[in-house]
Amino acid sequence: MQAEEQFKSKFKEKSKTQSKQKSFWQGVIAMLPLSIAVIPWGILAGSYAIEVGLTSLESQGMSMIVFAGAAQLVALGMIKSGIGLTSILLTTLLITSRHLLYGMALRKDVSSLPLKWRLSLGFLLTDELFAIVTTSKDHLFNRWYALGGGLSFYVFWNIATLLGIIAGQSIPNMENWGLDFAIASTFIAIIIPMVKAKSILVCVLVSLVSSVVCRIYNIEIGLLISALIGMACGTLYARMTGESV
Amino acid sequence: MIWITIGLMAAIVFISRYLFLEPKLPLKLNKHSLQFLSYAAPAVLTAIIAPLVLVKEQALYLSIDNNYLVGAIIACLLAYFTRNTLLTVVVSMGIFFFVL
Incomplete structure (x- = not known):
């Protein structure tokens, strides 16, 4: 009986390692x-x-x-x-x-x-x-x-x-x-499949326009600002349209 | 001096990555903040590459001569139609480096 228990727990251990x-x-x-x-x-x-x-x-x-x-x-x-x-x-x-x-x-x-x-x-x-x-x-x-x-x-x-x-x-x-x-190229390959809902498209487009404008006007904090604005617009769009992501 | 720069940069990068993973930091995120954060990846990644592709010397560079733009459009099409990351990056980089 004990041996069986031991075997079982060993087996469990092994399958745990394998799944890791x-x-x-x-x-x-x-x-x-x-x-x-x-x-x-x-x-x-x-x-x-x-x-x-x-x-x-x-x-x-x-x-x-x-x-x-x-x-x-x-x-x-x-x-x-x-x-x-x-x-x-x-x-x-x-x-x-x-x-x-x-x-x-x-x-x-x-x-x-x-x-x-x-x-x-x-x-x-x-x-x-x-x-x-x-x-x-x-x-x-x-x-x-x-x-x-x-x-x-x-x-x-x-x-x-x-x-x-x-x-x-x-x-x-x-x-x-x-x-x-x-x-x-890498980030495009990551972003495109992520765009599974309209709110994500909104987020991407807003972030794109904002980051380009920031670069043109040499606003150094543009990356962070643009990401936050994009995220905010995506969230707002999802809330307003009742979209479930 | 270079090693000091490297060390301090590493500290700043690590702290920004680790900070919110620390359980002792008193921060509770509700459903709304989590929804907001779910847009972080597409928003940040877009904001990193859009200026690289679309801006040159502080001006919008929308031209067929802009290899970065042409390459990026090819990458978008590949990603959209194949949904295959490896194929997208390898083919679009191949075209960018050897054709454009």
């Missing part, structure tokens, strides 16, 4: 298109860092420790133009402030997890991870799925940076190749 592994790899696979798509963008981050005058170690370190493409590229541009640390940090804060929204949206699922999970998933919380977690098929949050997606993306990002560092040492001016188109 399964979720982890499902996350890796769900992220794979975005991981591949980030390669040109990572190459750009690595080669541009070299172009700006960082050492190989500093260039790799930036991708390993900061792990935020847009913020890294903008900061590198500012270092190149000799802009001071305070301005670089303020700009980083503006660009990265969108992650506050992601954190808020994931709060209900992640804040109850143990510290090591919160710290790991927090560190790995990129635009791409947020996208795959919020559009996962069953809409249920799974920590292993998120970890698989986030960790594999981190590995791709750093390998791509390394490739950029190597290439950047022999090929000058790679930043003029248009490698940043990769981010446009």
Whole structure:
């Protein structure tokens, strides 16, 4: 009898481990298109860092420790133009402030997890991870799925940076190749399937117009303002029309 | 100096990602705020790429010569009709880098 119980609990344990592994790899696979798509963008981050005058170690370190493409590229541009640390940090804060929204949206699922999970998933919380977690098929949050997606993306990002560092040492001016188109292409591939309701279309169009206007008038906080206006318009539209998303 | 910059940037990025995942932070989100936040991904991602595609030197750049715009339109069509992320990014980047 006891043996049977033991066997049962062992079996349970095993199937639990398997489902953890399964979720982890499902996350890796769900992220794979975005991981591949980030390669040109990572190459750009690595080669541009070299172009700006960082050492190989500093260039790799930036991708390993900061792990935020847009913020890294903008900061590198500012270092190149000799802009001071305070301005670089303020700009980083503006660009990265969108992650506050992601954190808020994931709060209900992640804040109850143990510290090591919160710290790991927090560190790995990129635009791409947020996208795959919020559009996962069953809409249920799974920590292993998120970890698989986030960790594999981190590995791709750093390998791509390394490739950029190597290439950047022999090929000058790679930043003029248009490698940043990769981010446009990737985000379009994420956004279009998300537009499943009219309110989301409203949100996207408002955010588009607003961010373009802000860029034209050189409003630095444009990203955050535009995102918030887009979100507000989407929400209002949904409420007014009684749409259920 | 570079390492200090990297360290401080990393701290800012990490804090912004982690802040609201911290349970000790007193913040309760009701149904309405959660609905609002459900629009975060499409709104933020659009606001990141729209200026990259549509603006050059602080002016609207609506022209067939704008490779970013042509590439982005191709990516939109691919994403809409195939619903396949990998195909969309690989084909649109291929066209952008080798054809346009």
